[in-house]
Amino acid sequence: MDGLELRQVAKPRPGPGEIRLRVRFAGVCGTDMHIYHWAPRMARRMQLPRVMGHEVCGIVDEVGDGVLGIKMGDQVSLESHISCGQCRPCMLDQRHLCEHTRYPGIDVDGGFAEWVVVPASIAWVNPPDFPPHLSAMMEPFGIAVHACGEGTGVAGQRVLVNGCGPIGLMAVAAARALGAHQVIAADLNPVRLASAQAMGASHCLNPGTHNLVKEIHALTNGEGVDVVIELTGAEAGLHAALDALRRGGDFRLIGAPSHPVSLDLTQWVRTGPTIRSIHGRRIWRSWIEAADLIANGRVDLSPLVSHVVPLEDAREAFQLVLDGQAVKPLLAVHG
Numbered sequence: 001m002d003g004l005e006l007r008q009v010a011k012p013r014p015g016p017g018e019i020r021l022r023v024r025f026a027g028v029c030g031t032d033m034h035i036y037h038w039a040p041r042m043a044r045r046m047q048l049p050r051v052m053g054h055e056v057c058g059i060v061d062e063v064g065d066g067v068l069g070i071k072m073g074d075q076v077s078l079e080s081h082i083s084c085g086q087c088r089p090c091m092l093d094q095r096h097l098c099e100h101t102r103y104p105g106i107d108v109d110g111g112f113a114e115w116v117v118v119p120a121s122i123a124w125v126n127p128p129d130f131p132p133h134l135s136a137m138m139e140p141f142g143i144a145v146h147a148c149g150e151g152t153g154v155a156g157q158r159v160l161v162n163g164c165g166p167i168g169l170m171a172v173a174a175a176r177a178l179g180a181h182q183v184i185a186a187d188l189n190p191v192r193l194a195s196a197q198a199m200g201a202s203h204c205l206n207p208g209t210h211n212l213v214k215e216i217h218a219l220t221n222g223e224g225v226d227v228v229i230e231l232t233g234a235e236a237g238l239h240a241a242l243d244a245l246r247r248g249g250d251f252r253l254i255g256a257p258s259h260p261v262s263l264d265l266t267q268w269v270r271t272g273p274t275i276r277s278i279h280g281r282r283i284w285r286s287w288i289e290a291a292d293l294i295a296n297g298r299v300d301l302s303p304l305v306s307h308v309v310p311l312e313d314a315r316e317a318f319q320l321v322l323d324g325q326a327v328k329p330l331l332a333v334h335g
């Protein structure tokens with residue numbers, strides 16, 4: 001029993017500062033799978049019933065009082081972090097680390113629905129000709145762009161993307177577009193590796209059949225990569241990626257392991273990597289950069305849309321992910 005149910009609910013009305021979207025597409029992602037599996041941290045956090053869905057795009061069809069800069073008919077994507085704007089991180093331009101973040105689809109009703117009401121403050125307005133199915137992928141793509149832009153960036157460097165789920169594949173494309181010298185993609189799943197190649201990886205490695213660290217040293221003159229973008233969420237994957245990083249390199253962690261992992265601090269002191277957390281998107285810097293990459297054709301996310309499933313068949317989209325068949329399934333609502 002997975003607890004998913006399609007229900008008729010009242011059409012929501014926007015209050016002051018809020019907008020309502022007529023939802024077009026919504027992406028199913030790893031976070032939704034954690035909810036599906038009722039991971040303890042979701043069970044602690046969520047009050048049921050809750051409409052899921054945070055990778056959402058739609059057309060504004062009602063605007064609440066006091067909303068400025070967004071009008072009826074605008075095509076918007078949603079930032080998924082509803083930040084308070086008043087805590088210390090928010091005031092220091094770190095809204096992605098807000099102390100009081102609320103999340104559509106977890107803390108408030110989300111976009112696996114015909115209509116969704118959200119604060120206007122999380123709406124990103126796309127140009128009218130922006131492809132709607134890509135609009136639903138701006139939120140995860142923004143994480144990949146955020147990862148490529150932190151620290152030393154990626155331009156002219158050797159980059160390892162370790163873990164090629166949707167965000168990893170998006171990171172491959174973004175790193176390539178932003179001028180990485182080499183983009184090495186690693187994943188245990190050959191289907192994902194084939195996608196990584198299609199998204200522009202210069203080398204694809206399967207740690208199930210090859211020694212990742214050895215192969216990477218062979219590709220990098222025995223030095224290791226300059227940058228790691230780590231998404232495996234697994235302790236072994238994280239350690240291998242650290243070993244594949246050159247001395248003094250830049251390690252960016254997106255995929256959070258579900259349990260505390262051990263880290264050899266002696267090795268860290270000796271080899272001096274910078275270890276950064278990549279959480280969500282820089283608001284709105286990552287959005288601006290992500291939108292530019294797509295608008296000027298430097299990144300095409302279309303190959304990542306593996307399935308488009310009508311909202312009524314949402315359960316099927318979850319099943320496709322469970323079966324390992326889907327890269328990014330989108331639910332089509334008012335396609």
Ligand SMILES: [Zn+2]
Binds near residue numbers: 029030031054055
């Ligand atoms: Zn997501």
Ligand SMILES: [Zn+2]
Binds near residue numbers: 083084086090101
């Ligand atoms: Zn805040």
